[in-house]
Amino acid sequence: MPPVEPSRILLIRPSALGDVCRTVPALVSLRRRYPTARIDWLVRDAFVDAVRAHPDLTGVLSFPRTAMQRWWTPTGGRSLVEFLRAVAAPQYDLVIDCQGLFRSGVFAFASGAPRRFGDRSAPELAWLAYTDRVRIDHDLHVVDRMLAITTAAGAPAVPDMRLHAPPDAELPSAIESAQPFAVLAPTSAWPGKCWPADRFAQLAAQFLEEGLVERIVVVGGSNERAQIEPLANLAASDGRVLDLVGRTTIGELMRMIEHASLVVANDSAAVHMAVGFHRPLVALLGPTDARLAGPYQRMDAVVQVVSNADELTHRACKDASHGAALMERITVELAMSKAREQLERKCKTLNNNATASESCV
Numbered sequence: 001m002p003p004v005e006p007s008r009i010l011l012i013r014p015s016a017l018g019d020v021c022r023t024v025p026a027l028v029s030l031r032r033r034y035p036t037a038r039i040d041w042l043v044r045d046a047f048v049d050a051v052r053a054h055p056d057l058t059g060v061l062s063f064p065r066t067a068m069q070r071w072w073t074p075t076g077g078r079s080l081v082e083f084l085r086a087v088a089a090p091q092y093d094l095v096i097d098c099q100g101l102f103r104s105g106v107f108a109f110a111s112g113a114p115r116r117f118g119d120r121s122a123p124e125l126a127w128l129a130y131t132d133r134v135r136i137d138h139d140l141h142v143v144d145r146m147l148a149i150t151t152a153a154g155a156p157a158v159p160d161m162r163l164h165a166p167p168d169a170e171l172p173s174a175i176e177s178a179q180p181f182a183v184l185a186p187t188s189a190w191p192g193k194c195w196p197a198d199r200f201a202q203l204a205a206q207f208l209e210e211g212l213v214e215r216i217v218v219v220g221g222s223n224e225r226a227q228i229e230p231l232a233n234l235a236a237s238d239g240r241v242l243d244l245v246g247r248t249t250i251g252e253l254m255r256m257i258e259h260a261s262l263v264v265a266n267d268s269a270a271v272h273m274a275v276g277f278h279r280p281l282v283a284l285l286g287p288t289d290a291r292l293a294g295p296y297q298r299m300d301a302v303v304q305v306v307s308n309a310d311e312l313t314h315r316a317c318k319d320a321s322h323g324a325a326l327m328e329r330i331t332v333e334l335a336m337s338k339a340r341e342q343l344e345r346k347c348k349t350l351n352n353n354a355t356a357s358e359s360c361v
Contacts, residue, residue: 006094006115009037010087012107013098014044014063016189017250018269019142021050021276022296023098025159026146030096031056033155040090042107049251053164061086063107084110096153097122097130098146105129117153119145143296161296163276165258169251174242175217180261182213185270187220187227187245192316192323193267194227195284195330201230202332203264203339208240212343213261215240219253219270222246261346262339266327267317271295280342282335286326287316300345303338305329 009030013023020043030039041051042061052060068083070076087110097108097118105126108116118126120133127133134152136145147157171177186200204216218231218241225232225245235243248256254273257263263274264282272295274281281301285294289312290302306312306326316322 004093005037006034007037008090008092009034009039009094009096010042010061010090010092010111010113011039011096011098012042012104013146014042014065014104014107015047015099016269017047017050018272019099020044020047021163021269021272022143022161023146024051024054024161024163024276025143025157026096026098026150027051027054027056028160028162029147029150029155029158030153032158033150038090040092042087042104047250049166049169049249049254050163053166055164088112094153096149097126098149100126102126115153117149119149139292141291141296142293159297161272161276162278163254163258163273165254166251169249169255171255171259172217172242172244172248172252175215175256175259177259179215180213181215181217181259182207182262182264183217183219183256183260183270184231185219185263185265185268186231187224188266188268190267190317190323191320192287192318193285193327194324195266195286195327195335197228198230199330199332199335200228200264201234203335204231204234204241205238206332206336207262207339208238212339215242217242217256217260218245219248219256220245262343264335264339267293274301280339280346282338282342284327284330284335286330287312287319287323289313301338301342303330303334305334 038058040059040061044065045062048060048062067079071080092111092113095108095111095113095116097104100119100122102124109129116130117132118130119136120127134149136148151157186197188194207213232243235241257273258277260279262280265271266284267288271283275295275298283295283301285304295301
């Protein structure tokens with residue numbers, strides 16, 4: 001007797017924001033294979049905006065990480081128990097864990113689903129939670145590794161990275177969608193992934209001087225303002241540069257990137273959002289292995305100066321001095337050249353498309 005088709009599916013990928021954005025192909029693959037199923041996504045509450053508007057998603061299971069952070073306290077313990085009950089309540093019959101860590105493994109197990117798929121070599125003993133442990137080639141891009149899990153669950157890979165901004169997210173009033181503007185994302189949670197902020201400021205000034213764009217929008221988290229001082233100074237002296245660091249929601253950031261003429265970013269969520277909205281992109285990478293974790297199927301956007309002798313690993317990304325040394329190899333001229341190349345490619349595409357509504361800078 002053939003196995004029963006799943007009717008209630010849970011996709012687990014709580015964080016981080018960039019990883020959530022590049023997990024969308026797993027959702028699309030599941031929807032194409034199981035068009036009538038309920039498909040929910042367990043995602044950190046802070047990142048719900050990244051996925052809630054996707055048409056292939058039925059619902060969101062919002063993970064209150066902050067409330068559960070002190071799970072051993074009475075308040076945190078109650079939050080944990082309530083959340084685990086919420087995970088079990090829908091009685092999912094298929095779970096896909098794309099995070100592959102202890103916490104996501106606990107959620108997968110707590111679902112009670114009869115079939116739970118994940119990476120057989122997942123760290124932190126997460127693999128113990130799976131009924132189906134998938135052998136994955138870890139020399140693949142992280143997106144393809146997640147798609148290997150959906151394929152094992154019966155849903156062939158559909159590498160569709162398209163994102164959808166929440167309908168209630170609007171562009172800031174100071175930005176007009178018809179006005180060519182660049183989004184600069186100069187921050188990162190990992191100092192070793194940051195291109196020097198003074199070079200970002202030089203790049204922004206050169207964009208404006210050459211007329212590549214009419215406005216510059218600087219974005220980042222509220223706790224990252226210390227990383228952008230040269231750009232903040234530029235914004236204070238030039239009205240064409242808008243400092244929105246710490247002043248946008250994730251939905252608003254998505255909407256800005258959706259309409260941007262160009263996105264320039266370190267290895268951060270903005271890179272994966274630019275891929276999801278198919279925007280011209282300059283991805284400035286240092287200790288990141290672009291083959292495994294760079295912008296998916298967008299190596300054309302990568303600026304990186306490394307050799308075979310350089311360590312490009314998760315550990316290297318944590319090493320601020322090592323990462324900084326690699327990032328400093330990227331000159332303003334290299335970044336500028338890539339920006340021109342990306343904009344020229346966009347113009348060629350628009351010129352070949354008679355129905356295109358975008359302007360060509």
